[in-house]
Amino acid sequence: MTDDLGAALRERVVVLDGGLGTHLEARGADVSGELWSARVLRDDPELVRAAHADFVAAGAEVVISASYQLGYGAALPDGEVDRLIRLSVAVARDSGARWVAASVGPYGAVRADGSEYTGDYGRDAAELRAWHRRRLAALADAGADVLAVETVASPLEAEVLAAELDALGVPSFVSMSGDSTALDARGLRAALRTAAGARGVLAVGVNCCRPARTAALLAAAPAGAALVAYPNAGRTWDASTRTWRGEASGVADLAPGWAAAGARLIGGCCGTTPADVAAIAARVSATTRT
Template identity: 30%
Template sequence: MSKITLLDGGLGQELIKRSSAPPHPLWSTKVMLDEPHLVADIHRDFCDAGARVICLNTYAISRHRLKTYAPEYSVKEMLDAAVSTARQGIGSASSGDSVSIVASLPPLNASYDHTVAPDFDSAYEQYSELVTLQKDAVDGFLLETMSNITEATAGAKAIRDAGVVGAVAFTLNDKDPRELRSGETLEEAIAAVKPYTPDAIMVNCSTPEVVTEGLKIALKSGVRCGAYANGFTSVEALVPGSTVDRLSSRVDLGPAEYLAFVKTWLEMGVQIIGGCCEIGPDHIRAIRTYLDEKAIETTDALIP
């Protein structure tokens, strides 16, 4: 088996467990402003759990979100803060592993809801800005939780035009894993981004069961594939402007249960593994322990 890239897990939901502050529409970014040590601690804990790739706390950083919820801060200020807290956390880890850093390129206006997504030109401009501001500080980009083809292609083009390493990750319909949350098919979405030669096609922020089915389609692409599922019962209650405390976590998806899904993904040929919302350091530790027991090498390169 080739080397496996082991990502970290979901930072935002981990902060829910550790911070006493009330949830905010800019949740993980707001905590980074008020309690930066918590963000650094979570990065450290994912490193110590065995993650080889740490994702910056940049999921909620976009022009629209900052203008709406924190207009006093610039995009660059927030991106720089994310890099600083990540380096602090990695620097305090005791794991001894080499670790790389990737930046999240998120849905620009809201998660899961394609109806509020910007048009292609606006999305491309914003993603290009985010890539330009971060490319010298990170080892790659995760264009993640893509619910529609327009944003996915705009982000994929921005990554390729900048000549940086980047993966595209799609979030799927909980009731039909053949579809994005927009109703467009995953097959169509992969065909739309392939001309921009993404370094990996991934499925993320969907239930593990849906991820498994979606991977059957993604693996046909011939591109390196990855998976990182969430631990929510459903995301339907989250609407633009609402906060993540509206969502409920599953009680049947502890580290052992999540690992069972990961084993299936590895057997299918997936080469990038991690966790999304509600998947914490203990889940990543269980994956790393399994990989070590099976003498499966891990790498800190998104694309070895």
């Protein structure tokens, strides 16, 4: 890992990619199962590489690996998880991105039951910390430039992850689930403050929330912290049917406001397309120049 991304964030806004899983689906992949984009990684890694490359061509400088729903003791044997973690980073690297972020999804993502939006895991801090520790170490060793600790659902999980990141000391950013029902304003503020204090954390913020809510959520971050913002396309996830509902809304027009609020990593989450990323890159570039 390198911390070159940290130097860039001190100087300017860096553009993240968009919704990998939904873009894979648009390219014809089946992401309906519990492995989501990791299933495509296993069965057709070239398609994952091509999807990453679409975002790079659109202006993304950072691509986030297809490791969000990979975890030990879940749907796959541990040896296969090890292999796919390494493959996820290698495939992302082959896309031509300037930086590769290894996705670290929450405990709820591996459960594949929508609990990353509730934080209702039925696990205490010791259990969560032990579960996250092995995967964080494997992802840190896989050759990415930064860990993307994303869609964190609760203050407890944020505390657990911050402690493990502090012990690892590798470059990372931490993004809370902006639509989590376990995070009220006070909880979000505490979680972001805790995450920002961990060694190696370059930025904190929110993802997979409605674009219109993003600015208000970022306001909960500690003063002076570099921020990360990558909302979804404005639709609502139905965990029972594993589908998105509602109409998408544009994110690019709001991106300059997030930059003005201190966001230094800006992109999109579920439902956001390469076209959205291209529009974000254009708007953020114009803002940075002015």
